[in-house]
Amino acid sequence: MQKIVINGGRPLKGEVAVSGAKNSVVALIPAIILADEPVTLDGVPAISDVDSLIDIIETMGASVDRQGETLVIDPRGIRDIPMPYGKINSLRASYYFYGSLLGRYGQAVVGLPGGCDLGPRPIDLHLKAFEAMGAIISYEGEYMRLSARENGLNGANIYMDTVSVGATINTMLAAVKAKGRTVIENAAREPEIIDVATLLNNMGAHIRGAGTDEIIIEGVEQLHGTRHQVIPDRIEAGTYIALAAAVGEGIRVTNVLYEHLEAFIGKLSEMGVRMTVEEDAIVVDKQENLKAIHVKTSPYPGFATDLQQPLTPLLLRAQGRGSIVDTIYEKRVNHVPELARMGADITTVGTKITYSGPNKLTGAPVKATDLRAGAALVIAGLMAEGTTEITNIEFILRGYSNIIEKLTQLGADIRLVD
Missing domain, CATH: 3.65.10.10 (Enolpyruvate transferase domain)
Structure with a gap:
């Protein structure tokens, strides 16, 4: 203690x-799972949430090189394995692995997220968006299983019942490699959403409207490496x-x-x-x-x-x-x-x-x-x-x-x- x-x-x-922004970097690191090449982040803060996320992606097989505020992540060795419950449960932002793993593999088995106790913070908006794109969701003890149907994830029109930063970002992560167009209406407008969209676009995604209440994502097949400065x-x-x-x-x-x-x-x-x-x-x-x-x-x-x-x-x-x-x-x-x-x-x-x-x-x-x-x-x-x-x-x-x-x-x- x-x-x-x-x-x-x-x-x-x-x-x-x-x-650099905590609320950006905790989404940027899971987003890198979607890349087919190494990605460099500059301005990464020295906080324990970043330490936890690095532990998680290294457990999955990523190669990570951290020098001061610069973080280089090579996701090519990542395997589709169940996410360790203890580490996932230690921070709220672990739910961003739902969208990134769905986007990369079409499936994910993950523990439920943790974080600060600020009252009810349900992830139903995240799950509703995944289901609209064709994901099937089931629960197995302390784990949640997400899996796409046989034809993978497909673009969809998604209306957020309440404005949610986490659900908006998670939907973007799942949608960037989905087939067709995804439209997020009543999207959150926070600067961190723009930051994540900027990284994804620099990796080859097609995202328009980040920072407004309507975000349009055209799915792509591959995402490449890039270098990104955290806001x-x-x-x-x-x-x-x-x-x-x-x-x-x-x-x-x-x-x-x-x-x-x-x-x-x-x-x-x-x-x-x-x-x-x-x-x-x-x-x-x-x-x-x-x-x-x-x-x-x-x-x-x-x-x-x-x-x-x-x-x-x-x-x-x-x-x-x-x-x-x-x-x-x-x-x-x-x-x-x-x-x-x-x-x-x-x-x-x-x-x-x-x-x-x-x-x-x-x-x-x-x-x-x-x-x-x-x-x-x-x-x-x-x-x-x-x-x-x-x-x-x-x-x-x-x-x-x-x-x-x-x-x-x-x-x-x-x-x-x-």
Whole structure:
């Protein structure tokens, strides 16, 4: 067991670089299974989810060479074998192997996915799309068996009953080698979907409309190798921007795409956060006289659910009374009791969070209940007077590359302790 120990109350300053997007790379790696040649990814973050995915594809027979942020995967040795349940169960994004294995082999036997407990996150939309393309689905204990009919997968018109990033990407993975045309209506529009579509197109796929609510895929027989730069992680960028506003005395956050963060930046401006937007960076000044706001999450390009929790500690600095409503995940409130343990005036009723401020936080032993809740507790620990000990940090290490080193360079007193 490891924990993060933070001695808070220290102002931070300097520069921090955003790593490649977790929510892209966890789909890009399974997508490479569809290639007939090696693929190189640049900007791969050093997170445990990537470690797990590499373990899985190496178990399947892929050759992997990892040098810093560059990952070269040769999928030619991959065999159609049952996916190991223990590793599959360790992360949510393992469900992308459903689409990629179906697309390559016309069948897959995989364990059910794991990940953070954020409430019901059914994969019925994924399975409905696969069935529309001709897949047959059955369950065998802890495994799911997916198999195409004798004539393989066929293009289909698929309407997503709700907007789903995972189902949109998984459908693209299954459809790129299916016979004919697949149309995904009510598709999710997140930047990570565009990133995956860009990789697939560079491998020889024919995908149009990624980033809109209608994606059209013309099936191809083969996909070749390519080199691809992973987009910057907009959630990590938002986390460090919120941190900079909460405890910074001048922090420059680099490798940022502003257009991916417009809803988030808009809410910070509403609070009165002073910052300067540069071409690929955002400079956050020392803050005074912040005001409370109301936040409601929604699918992209709305306010991202993944940024709701990292924003919460900054809201606790604001004057007045405000609220947060997460319309995506019902358990995105589990950070609230932990913040209250640190002295925050914050409560929940159902999925609505209500807070009053400004607050003075005090260090305390707290527990990360999921990835973004963990990020919120790190920021709160940096704000608080005294020592904060965070347990369950495996959640944090799943999604924030070199977070201890990056914060230490800004002047934080933070360390990883066994």
